[in-house]
Amino acid sequence: MRDGNGAGLVGGGQIGYNFRLSSNLVAGVEADLQAFTTDSRRLFSSSASIDALSNAQAITTVGLEKITDYFGTVRGRLGYLLTPRLLAYGTGGFGFAGLGGSAELLQTVRQCADQTCQLLSGSIDPATPALNYEAPFSAPRTPHPGWTLGGGIEWLLYDAWSLRAEFLHYDFGRTYHNLGSLTVSDDEENPVLVSNPHAETxxxxxxFRLGVNYQLGEPSLVAPATADPHAGDGQKAQEKPRxxxxxxxxxxFFDTRKTIEEDVGLTIAPLGLNASGPKVYIAGTNYGYYYDEQTDENLRRLIHGHGVGAIGMVGYQIANATSSAEFYVGLDYGHGTTYPDDPENHATGTGWGTAFSLTGSHQFNDVFSLSAEGxxxxxxxxxxxxxxxxxxIGNLTFGPEATYYGNNSYRGIMAGGYLDGIPIGPFSLNFHTGYFYDTYIKKGAYFSLGNTYKF
Incomplete structure (x- = not known):
């Protein structure tokens, strides 16, 4: 039995290097990593006749689930410049992914006589695993190697900015599950049918991926220079500031609960980050946590879990010299697990939702400002x-911060301070620290370090 393929969303980032082989040939190497939301569940059934006279059948039903949390690739690519701004290319190479899944078995015997049917349970006798046997997966996910092959087009939009459309086929292998044997016996306990079902995942x-790329060096897709038609022969065209x-x-982010969280976010504002106009926001997160739970006066247990999330939103910003307001709406995805099972924690499993965000800020003068977000x-x-x-003061902004947060089973508050705008080369670093009080841990300290790059 085989299961089908699932569908999902993907979001992440990449880095690479390109070089010219000739005036029209471009070669390169790329590496990428992205969160993946594929979650496929399938049911398969088969039957075998036991006794034609009594119309008895053995029915085997296998349930398969497979989940892909993330995948990455390291690929080479070779392309041809159809025009100075349009590159068509093929790509392929090594892939890896965080995979999980399970296989479950239900076997029954149905006997029909005199226009009535009766379900009889057969006895399950674990069989010796086959040579290609692999146990069903369970969290945490395990990395699997594989390969990928595809192609795409890349179009130079403006200077070093390009838009890419890419198709990839990936294969991270397969697993086999020997699910034991079913022995059906007659009234005298003589075996009349022995089946050995197995499953393959x-x-x-x-x-299919869409991406926006920025080329740090000389672009591989070189557009012809455009001169100012009003400039003289010896006068260079003046570039407008962008x-x-x-x-x-x-x-x-990490705290004394032993929570570790990594986040990445991308904001695209075609009319400028500080100007009125539409915006697109894409973000992903990966986290894990550990904490002790007091179950009674003498017993404590360690609760630990892991989760991933992704969010994509579109919005609009209204801004002037001193104030701005932003509103976003989009889709929110999350997958969380908790061990051991905690009946009080309802934010587990896979969830989808609609997300809303409202942000406002005001600059009172050159020194003081106030921001709020919900x-x-x-x-x-x-x-x-x-x-x-x-x-x-100068490039640095600092002050206090307070956040109230939660979900349908958890609440908390954080209060502390921050320092933003620490220049490190082209990056702007920020640092946050303070205390939190929540439903599970009651109290502790938190710390976070991040950076922002605008271009």
């Missing part, structure tokens, strides 16, 4: 509200 599929339209942020998602009814006053 294959982790492969196709993905606003910053993309912000890339990364961060790491978020809500129908996924596990998650919410957060934060207030951030600020004092700006």
């Amino acid at each position: 294959r982790f492969n599929g196709n993905t 606003p910053e339209i993309i912000s890339l942020s990364t961060g790491m 978020d809500y998602s129908t996924k596990w009814r998650s919410y957060s509200v934060s207030l951030t006053p600020g004092v700006t």
Whole structure:
């Protein structure tokens, strides 16, 4: 028995290097990593006749589940410049993915006589595993190697900015499950049928990706220079200053609960990050946590879990010289696990929801400012509200911060301080620290470090 392929969403980032082989040939190498939301469940049934006279049948039903948390590739690519701004290419190479899944078996015997049917349970006798046997998966996910092959087109939009459309086929192998044997006996306990069902799960599929790239060096897709038609022969064309339209942020959060969280976010504002206009926001997160739970006066148990999340939103910003307001709406995805099972924690499993965000800020003068933000998602009814006053001196902004947050089974509050705008080369670092009080741990300290790059 084989299961089908699932469908899902993907979001992440990549880095690579390109070089010219000739005036039209471009070669390169790339590496990428992205969160993946494939979750495929399938049921398969088969039957075998035991006795034609009594119309008895043995029915085997296998349930298969496969989950892909993330996948990455390291690939080479070779392309041809159809025009100075349009590259068509093929690509292929090594792939890896975090995979999980399970296989379950239900076997029954159905006997029909005199226009009535009766279900009889057969006895399950574990069989000796086959040579290609592999036990069913269980969390945490395990990395699997594989391969990928595909192609795409890349179009130079403006200077070093390009838009890419890419198709990839990936294959991370397969696993086999020998699910034991079913022995059906007659009234005298003589075996009349022995079956040995097995299942095969294959982790492969196709993905179509859209991406925006920025080339740090000389672009591989070189557009012809455009001169100012009003400039003289010896006068160079004047370039108009371009606003910053993309912000890339990364961060790491940890606290005394032994929570570790990594985040990445991308904001695209075609008219400028500080100007009125539409915006697109994409973010992903990966986290794990450990904490002790007091079950009674003498017993404690260690609760630990892991989760991933992704969010994609579109919004609009209204801004002037001193104030701005932003509103976003989009889709929110999350997958969380908790061990051992905690009946009080309802934010587990896989969840989808609609997310909303509202942000406002005001600059009172050159020094003092105030920002506020509220978020809500129908996924596990998650919410957060934060207030951030600020004092700006030079490039640095600092001040206190307070956040109230939670979901349908958890609540907490954080209060502390932050320092933003620490220049490290082209990056702007930020640091946050303070105390928290929540439903499970009661109290502790938190720390976070992040950076922002605008271009």
